Amino acid sequence: MTDDLPVPHDALLQLGLTDEEIAKAARSRPLVVAAQAKEAPGAYFDVASAQRAVRAIQKFKHTKGRWGSTPLKLDPWQVVWVIAPVFGWLAYDPELGRAVRVIRSAWIEVPRKNGKSTLRPCPMW
Numbered sequence: 001m002t003d004d005l006p007v008p009h010d011a012l013l014q015l016g017l018t019d020e021e022i023a024k025a026a027r028s029r030p031l032v033v034a035a036q037a038k039e040a041p042g043a044y045f046d047v048a049s050a051q052r053a054v055r056a057i058q059k060f061k062h063t064k065g066r067w068g069s070t071p072l073k074l075d076p077w078q079v080v081w082v083i084a085p086v087f088g089w090l091a092y093d094p095e096l097g098r099a100v101r102v103i104r105s106a107w108i109e110v111p112r113k114n115g116k117s118t119l120r121p122c123p124m125w
Helices: 009-014 019-027 047-058 076-088
Strands: 089-093 098-101
Touching: 009 019, 009 047, 009 076, 019 076, 047 076, 076 089
Parallel strands: none
Antiparallel strands: 089 098
């Protein structure tokens, strides 16, 4: 079941997820997954880029309610289906002379009470 994940299994382990968390995230697969970043020409997954994004998001703190002033903790599905694919898939751009993200914009719809606020740490998103 983990064969159709948007991120290589070994990379998810390097990001700190356990096999159980990966399996749980695989079971919560979105109804529609439009982007297939790994199919882009020259695409490769960079664990360090994904780790940087996860660490940055988890430095934010909740600002209100019972969770106020506690650090954000990403759920495994958020890492597997949103953060890691968007920030981890890179491809070399010869015009810029460096690697750039394959996924440059994303549209994410999440039902009520499923952790959307964690994915929106700043008003710019």
